[in-house]
Amino acid sequence: MPGVFYRRPDPEDPPFVEAGDTVEEGETIGLVEVMKNFHDIEADSAGTISEFLVDDEAEIEADQELVTIE
Amino acid sequence: MITIQEGGIASTVQDRGRFGHYHIGMPPSGAMDKYAHTVANYLVGNEADAATIEMTYQGITATFDEDTVIAITGADMSPSLNGESIGTWETVAVDAGDELELAFATEGARAYLAVAGGIDVPEVMGSRSTYTLVGIGGHEGRSLEEGDELPIGEADDTPTDLVGTQLDDEYVPAYADEDTVRVVLGLTDYRLTEESKETLCEAEWTVSPEADRIGYRLEGPEMEFKEREQPFGAGTDPSNVVDLGYPIGSIQMPQKPIVLLQDAVTGGGYATVGTVISADRGLLAQRQTHKSVYFEDVDVDEALAARKERDERLETIRAEIESTD
Numbered sequence: 001m002p003g004v005f006y007r008r009p010d011p012e013d014p015p016f017v018e019a020g021d022t023v024e025e026g027e028t029i030g031l032v033e034v035m036k037n038f039h040d041i042e043a044d045s046a047g048t049i050s051e052f053l054v055d056d057e058a059e060i061e062a063d064q065e066l067v068t069i070e
Numbered sequence: 071m072i073t074i075q076e077g078g079i080a081s082t083v084q085d086r087g088r089f090g091h092y093h094i095g096m097p098p099s100g101a102m103d104k105y106a107h108t109v110a111n112y113l114v115g116n117e118a119d120a121a122t123i124e125m126t127y128q129g130i131t132a133t134f135d136e137d138t139v140i141a142i143t144g145a146d147m148s149p150s151l152n153g154e155s156i157g158t159w160e161t162v163a164v165d166a167g168d169e170l171e172l173a174f175a176t177e178g179a180r181a182y183l184a185v186a187g188g189i190d191v192p193e194v195m196g197s198r199s200t201y202t203l204v205g206i207g208g209h210e211g212r213s214l215e216e217g218d219e220l221p222i223g224e225a226d227d228t229p230t231d232l233v234g235t236q237l238d239d240e241y242v243p244a245y246a247d248e249d250t251v252r253v254v255l256g257l258t259d260y261r262l263t264e265e266s267k268e269t270l271c272e273a274e275w276t277v278s279p280e281a282d283r284i285g286y287r288l289e290g291p292e293m294e295f296k297e298r299e300q301p302f303g304a305g306t307d308p309s310n311v312v313d314l315g316y317p318i319g320s321i322q323m324p325q326k327p328i329v330l331l332q333d334a335v336t337g338g339g340y341a342t343v344g345t346v347i348s349a350d351r352g353l354l355a356q357r358q359t360h361k362s363v364y365f366e367d368v369d370v371d372e373a374l375a376a377r378k379e380r381d382e383r384l385e386t387i388r389a390e391i392e393s394t395d
Contacts, residue, residue, distance in 0.1 A: 002279075002359040035079070035280070035281060037080075062127070
């Protein structure tokens with residue numbers, strides 16, 4: 001969905017995950033803000049994060065790829 | 071009955087709205103895109119005021135426990151029935167046990183699901199519309215969630231003969247291209263400098279992530295107000311005026327515009343510099359976050375003519391659908 005992508009749960013907090021981290025399927029890796037609400041973005045597969053394709057606080061669109069997990 | 075498997079991110083039951091309570095601070099709620107809501111109802115043989123499900127950006131997944139007919143209009147959320155893609159702006163037959171699934175919106179922001187007989191939640195103060203801020207109407211006054219069960223109203227006679235009716239292409243809005251909405255300037259546009267007033271109707275505005283059923287906050291150039299000594303009763307900020315009623319669609323201007331929509335506050339002390347006309351509010355409600363919007367200045371006569379044209383188009387659509395009956 002179109003909104004703003006956040007890598008941190010709170011501006012003061014560290015990012016949910018970094019490139020190189022191992023994630024489980026369903027683990028929260030970021031947030032998208034849309035309509036004044038924050039929705040969790042969950043990993044759609046388990047693996048290691050190889051790359052973030054968008055920056056923190058970037059504007060994103062529906063169907064956009066955010067992260068590469070290998 | 072419809073059982074919700076996945077509620078999407080903001081799906082609510084809406085009809086045409088809850089009227090007659092504006093003076094006590096109660097906005098009407100109701101479908102954000104009345105045109106899409108109404109056409110969906112006509113396609114399944116309902117009256118325009120039957121309740122539909124309004125879905126925002128992400129559609130629902132739901133199962134039906136009875137045979138019926140449905141129509142999905144508005145934003146394109148790639149609907150499928152038992153995994154098979156189905157058409158939009160079209161009457162579709164559903165069998166008991168079928169699973170309907172909608173994905174995310176590829177064009178537009180809001181889709182409408184109408185079912186023959188309407189979504190039969192109880193009326194609250196004369197309407198089935200959900201007003202989530204207060205928690206009334208619709209299904210328990212809130213957005214739909216997994217496990218919710220929605221009753222379907224009695225259709226006079228399930229209109230299976232409408233199945234396959236497809237709205238003529240000329241009546242299907244191209245939401246992605248509709249970036250201009252018409253506004254009537256006022257009530258307090260005199261507060262803006264002449265330069266800002268011109269900028270309002272020339273600038274490219276962008277829908278911010280803070281855009282929902284309450285209001286659409288837009289990003290764009292900073293607006294400037296004429297200097298004055300604030301009158302008694304008005305706040306100290308230059309954007310403040312003595313409290314006044316806010317028409318639905320009015321553009322409130324706390325420096326950057328917020329277009330007040332179906333669930334908005336009904337009055338207050340911000341300058342409202344214009345009002346998006348009723349015929350174009352549905353198009354605004356279909357603009358996705360990050361998309362641009364332009365305001366075109368029209369007078370009240372043009373606004374009324376646009377509303378009449380929209381209503382006549384809906385009547386034509388209704389007649390065409392009934393003639394295929």
